[in-house]
Amino acid sequence: MNIFFKFKLDTKLKKSLMLGIIGAIFTIFGLSLLMNVIIKIESKVGLIIGFIALGSGFIFLSVKNLFNHAKQNRNLSDLGLVNKIYDKNILSRGIKVVVIGGGTGLSVLLRGIKKFTSNITAIVTVADDGGGSGKLREDLGMLPPGDIRNCILALADTEPIMEKLLQYRFKEGTLKNQSFGNLLIAAMVGISDSFEHAIKRINQILAVAGKVLPVTTEDITLYAKLKNGQIIKGESQIPLKALENNSSIEKVFIKPKNVKPLEESIKAIKDADVIILGPGSLYTSIIPNLLVNDITKSIRKSSALKIYVSNLMTQPGETDNFTVGEHVKAILNHAGKNVIQYVYANNESIPNEIIEKYREEGAKPVELAQKDMEFFSKNKINVIENNYIEIKKGYLRHNAFQLSKDIVNLVIEKKYSHDKMRFLELNSIVKKVKNTANSL
Incomplete structure (x- = not known):
């Protein structure tokens, strides 16, 4: 109409x-x-x-x-x-991207990546046990849908009103703080053979660019061992108890230990041009995925470029006072070597009013220290810096377009410079996306 x-x-x-x-x-x-x-x-x-x-x-x-x-x-x-069919055909020829993580940071990045390719697989954590997702997990015995919902919406081809509807949270009654999107996924699980099948159906209904997959379909619980020796159970409790005990996180682990990933995820990692970890909560969104059997091993064996996107701000109870290098060290301590080749970090100054706002919440900018550069050099990890910040409604976010463009250009340069036809084709996609963005 x-x-x-x-x-x-x-x-x-x-x-x-x-x-x-x-x-x-x-x-x-x-x-x-x-x-x-x-x-x-x-x-x-x-x-x-x-x-x-x-x-x-x-x-x-x-x-x-x-x-x-x-x-x-x-x-x-x-x-x-006018261009929709043409664009879909062009983007289907884009690079193959696997993004691993969860939370708001991952969904922000996906909105940028989908402008350059539709060959996207988002592998998302299912360790969440708080908020609306935790309630559904407890009441219905299903996997938590929240992070998966955010990633699906980030990649979906939906009208703004539909996105608002799916993100709407009820304000009163027994459904208070529950999102409509979570309920939609729960209903789809109810009429599907499995959680995996339900998510595939939601992907199709919302015309997702690529696919969103749970890292596993088995019920897992995240635990953390603090440096004071205390063991914390539950994803939502970890940062709270770390702050309460004034003790930082030593390591995280999942139970049961030997859970299997989706075969589709393993194949996507094997075939990828690039694998991106983050951005997102280090111990509760990124690392839990790497603890699932065969995920880390598949990343190491893949010929894809392996990238970590650093967070912009620290997170209270998780990464207090962490530098970029300390984020990377935590990942390597849990996953082993050869899972990160490139680190993308912001080098733009964050406005003072934003820093003050986050300081009140116990967060501060994640800095790239000299000791980090020495560590990266020793471990043959390349650092790529640029202005990756964007401020929306008073909140700090990654500039998804700039970050995605830089990643795509790196992949084209490193993997396809020897293939002239493919190199030109991929560069033409980037050029078209840039021209479209400049005309808006």
């Missing part, structure tokens, strides 16, 4: 549509006369054929005019209709 509102004031379109309506009337009238001839043999065949021919001609002119208008009128581009 929105299309017709856009066309309302366009005189040429009015004329084209009127031609079509007149043509349809003539054609219908001619066909009715033809039926009359066949049944009663009362009308002249020539007159009938004339009506049909005239009506068909009007319809042809109408369709032709509408098509030409669609090609020439840039207003249609605002609705995303």
Whole structure:
């Protein structure tokens, strides 16, 4: 219906549509006369054929005019209709990306990556036990849907009103603080063979660019051992208890220990051009995925570029006072070597008013220290710095477009410089995306 509102004031379109309506009337009238001839043999065949021919001609002119208008009128581009099929075809030729993590940071990055390729696999943690997800996990015995919901919405081709609906949280009653999107996933689980099957159906319904997969379909619980020796059970309790005990996290682990990943995830990692860890909560969103059997081993064996995207701010109870290098060391301590080749870090100053706002919450900027550079050099890890910050509604976020563009350019340079045709094809995609962004 929105299309017709856009066309309302366009005189040429009015004329084209009127031609079509007149043509349809003539054609219908001619066909009715033809039926009359066949049944009663009362009308002249020539007159009938004339009506049909005239009506068909009007319809042809109408369709032709509408098509030409669609090609020439840039207003249609605002609705995303002219280039949509072309864009989908082009993006399906983009690089193969696997992103591993969870939380808001991952969903922000996905919104940038999907502008450059639709060959995306998001492997998402299912260790969450707090909030609405935790409630559904407790009540229905299902895996937590929250992080998966956010990633699906980030990659989905939906109208803004649909996204608002799926993110809507009830404010009263027994459903208070529960999101509609979580309930949709729960309902889909109820009519599907498995959680995995339900997520695949949601991917299809919301026209997701790529796919979103749970890291495992088995029920897992995240634990943390603090440096004071205390063991904390539950993802939502870990940062709270670390702060309460004034003791940092030594390591995290999952129970049961020997859980299996989805075969689809392992294949995606094997075939990927690039594997991206983060951004996101270090101990509760990124590392839990690496503790699932065969995930880390598959990353090491993959020929993909392996990237870690550093967080912009520390997280109270998880990464207090951590530098970029300390984030990376924590990942390597849990996953072993050869899972990170490149680190992307912000080098732009964060406005003082934003720093003060986050300081009140116990967070501060994640810095790239000199000792980090020495560690990276020793371990043959490359650091790529740029302005990766964006401020939206007073909150600090990664500039997903700039970050994604830099990652895609790195992949093209490192993996396809020897393949001239593929190199040119991928660069043309990046150029088209940049031109589109500049024109907005």
